[in-house]
Amino acid sequence: MTQATLPALLAQARARYTQREIADHVGKDIKTVRRWEKGETPCPAMLGPALRLLLATGNASSARRTGTPARFSFIDLFAGIGGIRMGFEAEGGECVFTSEWNDFSKKTYLENHGADHTFVGDIVSFPAEDVPAHDILLGGFPCQPFSIAGVSKKNALGRPHGFECATQGTLFFDVARIIAAKRPTAFLLENVKNLLSHDKGRTFDVILQTLRDELGYEVHYRVIDGQHFTPQHRERIIIVGFRGKTSFSWDDLRLPEQGPRLASILHRTDGGEPRLPWDDGRFFDHAARCVQPKYTLTPKLWAYLQQYADKHRAAGNGFGFGMAYPDSVTRTLSARYHKDGSEILVHQGEGQRPRRLTPRECARLMGFPDTFRIPVSDTQAYRQFGNSVVMPVMREAARIMTPHVEALLSSNGEPAATPPRDIALVA
Incomplete structure (x- = not known):
């Protein structure tokens, strides 16, 4: 990159981003960017690679801030550092609410995504009715043991019970209560592969019963290995659901047979x-x-x-x-x-x-x-990345989900919702 080409690169970036966005990206203030743009100060050499990265990897949220409308809205629960969010932003989604309790993760999240919407810490104490309306609920909820004691007894006695009976005290309950209250068009939940076998499969059975039978969603799940997209063997279960009938199929995933190798992510010494x-x-x-x-x-x-x-x-x-x-x-x-x-x-x-x-x-x-x-x-x-998601997997899931979400949203303005059964939320 020669000095003479830097102003042209800056002009390309300015066609897509504001001076504020460029300043934040390169770690300078707006006045400095303005002086570069006017030619009052020579563009520094570091600007070249920084702007190339911005132009190559800029996300959908930046584009929306410059006028592109969002395809759908979503909320980001148990957000971590925003890996799931980034996958859905890349497909044109807009985040309208975030919850993350860890202060260090919150620092990384805000540094990279900002907060132009409500950002809360612990979702457990947050009222479901105060969560804004949204099209998709996203959540990488932690897996906790579910207590299902008493459910069989209540069944035997013929007493009604809702999902809170089986899931109260777990963080999945907070996902379920928000779905029940806000009725989003779709959701995506992510967890470790062992969720399928936890407690001999009973934990996952409770989750499916809650989402399908109690909340009335069409549910699909699949274990996906991140090594299709990055050089890491990382199997995670992804559960998606729709508030209405769809033709969604995991067969639509584009999973490269040969993923990249470690050399592709290592620092280059050449x-x-x-x-x-x-x-x-x-x-x-x-x-x-x-x-x-x-x-x-x-x-x-x-x-x-x-x-x-x-x-x-x-x-x-x-x-x-x-x-x-x-x-x-x-x-x-x-x-x-x-x-x-x-x-x-x-x-x-x-x-x-x-x-x-x-x-x-x-x-x-x-x-x-x-x-x-x-x-x-x-x-x-290290803790944050070890707890995060393989972002390209989330983007691929978002890619195959989005057409079905849009179809449901455009069907008479709203999909035909299946009313939840026997739901009695507790405060």
């Missing part, structure tokens, strides 16, 4: 690593063209992990560290990755100690663009 102003050398030393040394395991930790693996191998167990190579797919990134990095250790050559992924590489492993900012410590960043 001089091709983009300079991200918001990272500012935190993860990668551009002068030395190498990952910062702090991510290489210490001799003591590396010795411990090898001894631990040898001990369990001798006992016939499969426990141990997971070495990852440029042409491989990693194990699942977990929220505990900050402790020792053992599930994904990057090979650095024979005789050399391996290293952890950097938080920027973790972001890429989850499908987040390099425009995504990481304003928290490494420990918190």
Whole structure:
């Protein structure tokens, strides 16, 4: 990128974004962007890669702020750092309400998505009637044990019961009470694969009974492996539902048979690593063209992990560290990755100690663009990405859901709702 072409690149960005959006993106103030645009101050070299990233990965919310109407509205529950939101924004959706209780996750969320709508912490104490109207409810709700004691007894006695009897005390209950109160056209819920087998399948049976029988939604679910889109084996169950009859089918998913490999997300040591102003050398030393040394395991930790693996191998167990190579797919990134990095250790050559992924590489492993900012410590960043979703999976789910949502919305203005049965919400 030569100095002479930077003003032209800035002009391209200004055709799509406001001066405020560009200033926020590159970490400068509006006056600085205005001086660049007028030619009063030369555009700095860092502006080139920053604007390329903005033009290549700018999301639908930015486009809407410049006049493009949203295709649908949605709320983001148990939002984390906004991975599900980003998938649905990419398909033209607009977020109208967010809930996330963790202060560190909230910091990352606000840094990347802003808050031009209601943002609450704990959804448990928030009245369902105060949630704004929306077309799609999104939620990566935590899986908690469900208490179904008493339901069979009530059935035997012929006493009516609603979903609150089986789900009260769990965070799924809060999803159900909001669906019952607001009756969105559709929902998407995400959870770990083991939700299917939890409590010998009884937990999932309660969820399906609640969504289908109690709330009256057409429900579809499928386990999807993130390795179709990023170099990580990460199986998650996705549950979608519609308030009306549809022809929705998971067969419409576009899942590449051969996904990318680890090399595609690693920092490039050949001089091709983009300079991200918001990272500012935190993860990668551009002068030395190498990952910062702090991510290489210490001799003591590396010795411990090898001894631990040898001990369990001798006992016939499969426990141990997971070495990852440029042409491989990693194990699942977990929220505990900050402790020792053992599930994904990057090979650095024979005789050399391996290293952890950097938080920027973790972001890429989850499908987040390099425009995504990481304003928290490494420990918190590892926890956040380990708890997040593979964003391209969410975008693909949004892609196949959206036509059915729009069809229901355009059917006489509103889909024919199936009234919920025996719902008696408790405060």
